[in-house]
Amino acid sequence: QENQPSTFGNGLLNLTGKDSTWSSKIGVRMQLLSISSWSKNDNGFGNPEQNFLVRRARLKFDGFVYSPKLQYKIELGLSNRDISGGSEFTRNTPRYVMDAVVKWNFYQNFELWFGQTKLPGNIERVISSANLQQVDRSLLNSQFNIDRDIGFQLRHHFTLGKNTLVREKFAFSQGEGRNVTEGNLGGHQYTTRLELLPFGNFTSKGDYSGADLKREKTIKLMLGATYDINKDAVKTRSNLGKYMVNDIGFFETDISTVFLDAMLKYQGFSFMGEYADRDSETPIALNSDGSETGDTVLVGNALNLQTGYLFKNNWEISGRFTNIDLNQEITGKEDQKQFTLGVSKYIVGHKLKVQTDLSYLTLSMGNDELMWRLQMEVHL
Amino acid sequence: QENQPSTFGNGLLNLTGKDSTWSSKIGVRMQLLSISSWSKNDNGFGNPEQNFLVRRARLKFDGFVYSPKLQYKIELGLSNRDISGGSEFTRNTPRYVMDAVVKWNFYQNFELWFGQTKLPGNIERVISSANLQQVDRSLLNSQFNIDRDIGFQLRHHFTLGKNTLVREKFAFSQGEGRNVTEGNLGGHQYTTRLELLPFGNFTSKGDYSGADLKREKTIKLMLGATYDINKDAVKTRSNLGKYMVNDIGFFETDISTVFLDAMLKYQGFSFMGEYADRDSETPIALNSDGSETGDTVLVGNALNLQTGYLFKNNWEISGRFTNIDLNQEITGKEDQKQFTLGVSKYIVGHKLKVQTDLSYLTLSMGNDELMWRLQMEVHL
Amino acid sequence: QENQPSTFGNGLLNLTGKDSTWSSKIGVRMQLLSISSWSKNDNGFGNPEQNFLVRRARLKFDGFVYSPKLQYKIELGLSNRDISGGSEFTRNTPRYVMDAVVKWNFYQNFELWFGQTKLPGNIERVISSANLQQVDRSLLNSQFNIDRDIGFQLRHHFTLGKNTLVREKFAFSQGEGRNVTEGNLGGHQYTTRLELLPFGNFTSKGDYSGADLKREKTIKLMLGATYDINKDAVKTRSNLGKYMVNDIGFFETDISTVFLDAMLKYQGFSFMGEYADRDSETPIALNSDGSETGDTVLVGNALNLQTGYLFKNNWEISGRFTNIDLNQEITGKEDQKQFTLGVSKYIVGHKLKVQTDLSYLTLSMGNDELMWRLQMEVHL
Structure with a gap:
């Protein structure tokens, strides 16, 4: 009930309202x-x-209101990269709000979510960008993830047998990504995710870190x-990517991921x-007369393997291999393979860390690329 | 002098500076x-x-500085709808600041305000969007309100006879709406409002809630x-609406509301x-040679009637009727009538509530429309 | 270790983490x-x-993390003037982040900085806009300053003889100003500053106020x-100004200030x-065939002299003379002289003040201008 100062890494402020009402x-x-x-x-x-x-x-602001069963989260982007991606569908404004969501534990292990937040997609995407093992996420993620969207989510979990934790997540969303203000083009998006943890829960949510x-x-x-x-x-990547404009408005097709x-x-x-793996009913966007617009759904598949070992002194060495195999015939995109070697020093866990990585990218048609990154994270 | 945690609905933080200096x-x-x-x-x-x-x-940040007689308020918009409306006159930036105002109680019941905030316009506009009875404001408001502007306001109140509270509000403003950075086109805007409360003050500012x-x-x-x-x-709606561009810059006319x-x-x-009621000297925008530019001031009038009853269990049922009667000859806009039925559940007053409403809109020329809205408000 | 309320002017919150870890x-x-x-x-x-x-x-957020030797600062702009200047190089987003920098006192009097912040340029620029003597900075500053940039800074100070404080500041920066997200056009920017304080340090950092x-x-x-x-x-003003686009991309030239x-x-x-004084190798921007693009580096020099006297009652009177002498042959810009008379009332130092000034601008070719400004600052 007191507003005690936190140890480093536990928030700038940790407030509890009078009578624990929030x-x-x-x-x-x-x-x-x-x-x-x-x-x-050549040289x-x-x-x-x-x-x-x-x-x-x-x-970021998160906590509960009225009852611990009713939680909220608001996360705002501040950097130019965070807020980019605005368009006429976001009223030509920057995409400032990342998350704005309410989570209601209405019955036992059931939670109902309403608002904008990450969809239950690939694990790498759902791991916070603050808690990554390398400087940034992989190419698989940048090309296939289903990001954030707005709508409802229903979540449930239960224990199977002695140890196995099972989580079920279902989302019903607008389907055009975050911060869309102007109507809902096309139909809605439906996401189902199932998670099995055969040896029980990770310590401190380590499965998503x-x-x-x-x-x-x-x-x-x-x-x-x-x-x-x-x-x-x-859009060419389900709820992300380019809008597929055609002569009568927008080309619409079912996209599965x-x-x-x-x-x-x-x-x-x-x-x-x-x-x-991304697939589509009709991956080549068409005009009303059947001619091609030039846009295509980025159908294909990708593999990402990543491993790391954390030494006693909180230095970590990690390696990553990513293979991107978009359907070249349809998308015209070349294959990509990337090898990344990373070194991280966790000074105070993920809250204060320095990370560096070196990546080698080979392209099936173009020139290979070498990339070196150095990053510092400060998280209060 | 202590920073006590608040009960829910009284701010995330309620700070008082040492020696009560702010x-x-x-x-x-x-x-x-x-x-x-x-x-x-037809179907x-x-x-x-x-x-x-x-x-x-x-x-939002509000409080006093130096003396309780000198108050300030800063309110920032975060959502894409909040910050939209930027233009070359806002340096092509989003309209992030809602309020930035200083209020000085310089003598007895007199207050001088300087900065950007709501003008003393129609009551529905001045009621915070957090404290509405239905999901959102009426069509009268969206078409006739005078919103926020920047400049000075002078406010005074006194008691007439035994009980009657009288409030006088005067504003001198730039006249082109909020967040304009690039000069002041046209002239200034002058607003006068008089309020009579024959049975005295409402409890907890209930007149504006x-x-x-x-x-x-x-x-x-x-x-x-x-x-x-x-x-x-x-602009076509006084300090709101579209800029009336003509061949020599901007068409200028006096607009009264x-x-x-x-x-x-x-x-x-x-x-x-x-x-x-909005009226204008010359509602049809003209070029320098007297030809019409195509823009018109949206002259006309509107009526909005709204009522509600709050049950003991904090469920409320409400009804609204709105009639919009723009001058069709001048503006080319059709008449609109809207009927709205609303249901609200105030879990913790306006701070945590769920509201839904169903609206039926009839247009004099177009197709009727049915709209259903569901909204949740979380306010710390 | 306690979160005590501050006196006015010392921040909204002054937090110290448990065990003084931040x-x-x-x-x-x-x-x-x-x-x-x-x-x-004429009239x-x-x-x-x-x-x-x-x-x-x-x-603004500033403080230390992990150890008092590791400091950080984040400053965000909120007003439309603060956040303007976005372009395709900032992903068409507003320039919201002013400062995002980490400062590491890694050895004795040495500090290494990483991130975006002000470069060690002219004193007037480095004085916070909150701590100015007149309503705003001079024309010298608006035309010659090197603003903020991103990269590394190395800072050191030592005492020479008995009293003389010497500060050395070196910056290695991207060279295109703040908030650039899309690559680094041209080369990098190198800044060196030397400061001598023959009578020792000012009280409370008064040299930069x-x-x-x-x-x-x-x-x-x-x-x-x-x-x-x-x-x-x-860019025409080193890391500020207009991009010098030419037929093959961008015209590049070394610019010294x-x-x-x-x-x-x-x-x-x-x-x-x-x-x-700003100078350039090739101040006139050229296309690949040697024809002029029309852009020029704004080469020239400027002088700014400012003085003030603070009375016992915290009223101050100040005067400023600014002379701008851009190379007219190259830039086509006329000479400018500005005389400014300022009056400030510091109610609570720079934290709560009212300032007004009157400026007379004479142009060598155009019409003279008179400008009157009135400003209020509230700083919690």
């Missing part, structure tokens, strides 16, 4: 990034590019599968694997 | 909205549209009248009535 | 401004213009010199002087 944890964070890249040509690596940026900066900072004493495993169907979708993923942690070792 | 109440809120609509055709209602959105989200949550034991009534004149206005309104509350029953 | 001071401020101007014609002064605006509004609010008992003086070189710069400045304070009297 609570609020206020957090603020920033990521400072340096990227250098070189492309391969080796050349054409250097360098960029410093405030990659992410956020302000990179690196085994808790050094799990026994093996912990999460297996997840998501099926997402976006009815009459109008499947994710299979796993997270394993044990004594400082962690492994994350993900497979993604 | 105070600050920090609040945050969001409105999550679902809208569904259908238009009437009944069809063409369904559905939209989820973060309708409003705000961050929807629903009789305080269940007034005796009848409370406010009668208000506003006269607003915007000299050489350049009159509001007559009333609020009555008694034992859970509430009634709000408003009449609005 | 701290955070949260501040919020706004500037409300009225500008009136007249231009001189005296005419053509009046008037504008009210929220000139600046900010939210307008007005001698501390009424220094002995003379205090700071002499500073900055040399800045922006390699292959693509030199500042010489001084600050003196003694018993309520203050004097600030600045000289600025």
Whole structure:
């Protein structure tokens, strides 16, 4: 009932209202990034590019109101990268609100969510960008994730047998991504995710956090599968990507996305694997007369494998392999393979850390690329 | 002098500075909205549209500095709907600041305000969007209100006879709405409002709040009248609407707006009535050679009547009738009548509530429309 | 270790984490401004213009994390003027983040900074806009300053002889100003600044604050010199101004900026002087075939002299003379001289103040202008 100061990493403020009628944890964070890249040509690596940026900066409020069974979360993006992506469908304004959601535990293990937040998609996407093992997420994520959307979610969990935790998540969403203000083009989006944790829960939600900072004493495993169907979708990557404009408005087609993923942690070792597949009824966008508009749904699949080991001194070494295999005939996109070697120093867990990684990207048609990144995260 | 935690609904933080040299109440809120609509055709209602959105989200700071006689308020919009409306006159930036105002009680019952805030216009507009009786304001408001502007306000109040409270409000403003950074086109805007409360003050500022949550034991009534004149206005709805561009810059004309309104509350029953009228010297925008530009000032009038009854269990039922009668000859706009039936559940007053309403809109020329809305408000 | 309320002017919140593992001071401020101007014609002064605006509004977080040797600062702009200047290079989003920087005191008097913040340029620019002696900065600053940028800074200070404090500041930056997200055009920017304080440190950082609010008992003086070189710069004012687009992308040229400045304070009297000079290898932007694009680097120099006296009652009178001498042959810009007379009332130092000033601008080719400004600052 008192507003005690927090230890570092537990929010700027941890408020509890009088008579415990509400609570609020206020957090603020920033990521400072340096990227250098070189492309391969006949003489080796050349054409250097360098960029410093405030990659992410956020302000967060979460807690409960009225009863601990009624929780809320508001997260605001502050950096230019966070708030980009506005269009006439967001009233030509920046996409400032990340999350604005209410979660109601209305009965036993059931929760009903209303508002804008992340969909129950691939694990890598749902892990907060503050809690990543490497500098940033993989190419699988950037090309296949289903991000945030607005609508309802129903969540439930139960224990199967002695140990196996099962979580079921269902979302009914607008289907055009976050911050859309102007109507709902096409149909709605339906997402179902099932998670199995055969050895029980991870410590401190470690299934949705990179690196085994808790050094799990026994093996912990999460297996997840998501099926997402976006009815009459109008964007090239389901609820993300480019709007498929045609002569009579928008080309609409059903787009399905499947994710299979796993997270394993044990004594400082962690492994994350993900497979993604996007398919569409009619992947080539058409005008009313049947001619092609030039847009295509980015159908294809991808694989991402990532592993790391955390040393006693909180230095971690990690490796990642990502393979992107978009349907070249339809999308015209070349295959991509990326190898990433990462080193992280967790000064105060994910709240204060320095991370660096080196990535080598091979393209089936273009020039290979080398990229070196250095990032610092400060999270109060 | 202590920073005590608040009960729910009294701000995230209620700070008082050492030696009481300042105070600050920090609040945050969001409105999550679902809208569904259908238009009437020969086969009944069809063409369904559905939209989820973060309708409003705000961050607020208010309190006093130096002396309780010097108050300030800063309110920031966070949602895409809140911050839309930017243009070259706002330096092509979103309209993030809602209020930024200082209020100085310089002598007895006199207050001088400087900055950007709501003008003393129609009551429905001045009631915070957090304290509405139905999901959102009426069509009268969206078409006739004079919103926020920047400049000075002078306010005074006194008691007439035994009980009658009289309030006088005068504003001198830039006249082009909020967040304009680039000069002042046309002339200034002058607003005068007079309020009579024959049975004294409402409980807890209930005259500027929807629903009789305080269940007034005796009848409370406010009668208000506003006269607003915007000299050489350049927008179609006084300080709102579209800029009236012509061949030599902007068409300028005087636009006057009159509001007559009333609020009555008694034992859970509430009634709000408003009449609005907009007139202009030269409502049809002209080029320098006298030819018409195609823009017109939206002259006409409107009536809004709204009533509600709050049951003991904090459920409320409400009804609204709105009639919009723009001058069709000049504006080309058809007449509109809207009937709205609302149901609200005030879980913790206006701070945590669920509201739904069903509206039927009849248009003199077009197709009728049915709209169903569901909204949740969380306000810390 | 307790979160005590602050006295006015020391932040909205002054938080110290449990076990002193972090701290955070949260501040919020706004500037409300009225500008009136007249231009001189044959009949005296005419053509009046008037504008009210929220000139600046900010939210600030600063403190340390993990150890007092590791400091951070986040400053966000809120007003439309603060956040303007977005372009395709900021992903078409407003420039919301002012500062996002980490400062590490890694060894004795050495500090390493990483992130976005002000460069060590002219003194007037580095003085916070909250701590100015007059309503706003001079024309020298608006035309010659090197603002904020992103990258690394190395800072060191030492005492020379008995009293003389010496500060050295070096910055390595992206070179295109703040909030750039899309790559680094041209080369990097290198800034070196040296400061001499022959009579030791000012009270309460008074060298970087307008007005001698501390009424220094002995003379205090700071002499500073900055040399800045922006390699292959693509903007007309080094890291500010217009992008110099040409037929093959961007015209690139080295741009150097030199500042010489001084600050003196003694018993309520203050004097600030600045000289600025911008030069370029090739000031006229060219296409690939050698034809001129029409853009030019704004080469030239400027002088700014400012002085003020603070009376016992915290009223201050100040005067400023600014001379702008851009190379007319290259830039086509006329000479400007501005005389400003200012009056400030510091109610609670720079935290709550009212300022007004009257400026007379003479142009070598155009019409003279008179400008009157009135501003209020509230800073919690």
